[in-house]
Amino acid sequence: MPDSYDHKAIERKWQERWRERELFRTERRDNKQKFYYLDMYPYPSGELHMGHVRNYIIGDAYARYKTMSGYNVLHPMGWDSLGLPTENAALARNIRPDEWTRQCVANMKQQFDALGISYDWSREIDTSDPAYYGWTQWLFLKLYENGLAYRGPGLVNWCPKCATVLANEQVVQGRCERCDAVVEKKWLEQWFFAITKYAQPLLEDLALLEHWPERVVRMQEHWLGKSEGVTFTLDIDGRDETMTVFTTRIDTIYGVTFMVLAPEHELVTTLTAGTPYEEPVSAFAREAMAEGEFERGAEDIEKRGIFTGAYALHPMTGERIPIWVANYVLMGYGTGAIMAVPAHDQRDLEFARKYELPVRVVIQPEGERLDGATLEEAYVGDGVQANSEQFSGVPNREAAESIADYLEEQGIGHRDVNWRVRDWCISRQRYWGAPIPIVYCDKCGIVPVPEEDLPVLLPPDAEFTASGDSPLARHEGFMNTECPRCGGPARREADTMDTFVYSAWYYLRYPSPNEDAAPFNREDVEYWMPVDQYVGGIEHATGHLLYSRFISKVLNDLGYVSFREPFSRLFTQGMVYKDGAKMSKSRGNVVTPDEINERYGADTGRLFSLFVGPPEQDSEWSDESVVGCYRFLWRVWRMVTENLDHFMTDWREQLPPEGSESQRALRRKTHQTILKVTDDFERMHFNTAVAATMELANDVGSFVESSHAEDAGDRATFSEAVQNLLALLSPIVPHICDELWERLGLEPSIFEQPWPQADPSLAAEEQITIVVQVDGKVRDKVEVAAGTDMDAAADMALESERVQKFVEGREITNTVKVAGRLINFVTG
8 A cells, every 4th residue: 555645744854864865065066067046135134935935935946956966956045135125124123133133033044944945055145244244345345446336416215113214215105115114205314326437338238138127228228218308407597596507409409498496406495495485385395395206206196386486597598487395306317407498398397287377388299389388288398499589590409509518618518327226225223234334533534444344344232223313322332532643532333234235246256155354255256157047026127136236236336257147147036925915924915835735745736836837927826726736746656656566767778769649649648748847947938847747747657557567678667757856846845756766766855967968769659630611711621641742741731621622723823832731721
């Protein structure tokens, strides 16, 4: 009587055996082709649920497949421990973040192991380890030495609940992505990385990312936001201040009827201070900034504004132009000040109509005459200049060049390139981060901490609270230090670095995680990098993925690495939904891997995660489908364990040269499945790969029921199919496959076996179906032997009664043949 499928015992057995043998440990092998597979590492701020682990199961299946395909595979894992997510989770539980991190890492690591994920834990990294964040501080110093890290005033996103600055990428629809509080705008002294200096290479090198999703490439292109235009300056009537504007439509400058400032613009305060406009303008600005940039940037937002009482002077005509503040102008684009041309910009037109401001048409379309008084929709097309002084009557594109020339000749403006991307603010007023390695000396000013004094350690006894100023700023033992330059008293920088700084280079640490003389070993990095396959969520398109590209380019320019792009291929997986909503602990709709492992086994969870749908698409959790996957594994278990005496290890020598029809059919299905699954794995189409193995399993089951135990040909055919089936399934459900492999008398683990190879001649169909058309319409199908000459196939098709009905009495003027697929008779 065969054993029952005891998934708990089987999975525990094989996980222990893999661990004892250090099966997944990877070493550099210069004589073998490398493959670096990397999942985006997680925040250790809780426990994993099945929505999380889908990503890691995808990665494990692919890494196992590549290993079996002969590659030297690096498949590491670590922890994005430092930063706001972990600190917030610790605060919510009234526990210190280092203690919370240790608990979460231990739990999540156990969850990964229980799923059978093939991580090389000898390469584990943790960003909260001083051995890691000390090298992050080294990276900061390198950027500082090369003018790419600086301190300066910045209009920043401020989360009042988290009491810290947020990067633009951490603000979602005007709210903090971590706590959902409304984000405010503040001017603060902050530390920045000058990513704008790399905007052009970041844009140009998008062309190198041939194996990235087009959507991600377009998102980065939009985020970088290159615009070519003209920057010019306007005097402000009766004041010493000036106003600087960038525009891509200098041809419309004569249509300016008002100027608009973003609510955050410093001129808003300067122009209204001490005037009757000060209080109402200030109140409006605060209200507008509270709306959030996402809402304010929407096309359909209600345009609202207020007059400042000040006027700018038109640089071409000297006309006094009223200066307004409006909610639809953003500080994050251009200069935060715009020239409003309502006749040729829809947002400006809506604003002008609401506040009864003039509308002046300065570009007339060919053959038409627009009237600003009756214009219902802004005209944004090409045409001929009108009301534009000496440029009137000139085609607008030609006039744009002439106007730009004039502004440059007069010293009023210049041709310019504007970028949407802003320098990366890395300062965080929180405890759980790498201290920025800077000290402030009254005598020497800003002084970087010497490399030999790194890491600058977080004080373990700092008072840890959720709000107020930085915990480090209140810790006198940390703050008071000596100036490295003069030896006098100095104060440390109290800010810590943004969580994205640690992840911007972590992929470089895995190749040599224990290197203590440098952030990475150059030879190891040159062997393993760039990452061959990177997998993670598309939400990181304009944050982590962009920052990683930036850091790689900086390190390349400084001579530390030879490559420009860190990730050759990128795959973005879909979300897992349950009950119509994204699986999330806050929604109470999570299913944990622990639950699945207990009831059905890790292999069932793995199988469902890969079979539920295309991995790049969102999927819906289904308890019924989980049960279906469990039943499939049971069928495979029974099929193998109930037929162990049918299996022969020397089946290759026993295969019949020709074989019976049923033997040929199963062998054909076996080799077709190998071809199909191999192609699906290469394209990461795991759901169809699973479906193909299920079909093969069904065919094997049917064959063994009708086969003869004493027939060596049947046994050999069965053995070939079963052995290949287990090998194909192994990356997907490794525990049950290794167990069955061993029971068949084969040497485990399948992980160490070569990937199955198909014989195309055996995979070829003996009979093929050819579609027969008459004048492009399907009239019949004919079955012919594979390899039949298409002329002979056409003769057979003409003998069909169905075809004869449509060609009888008509002349066949042409016969179109698509080899092995289609014949079309064209009649006259």
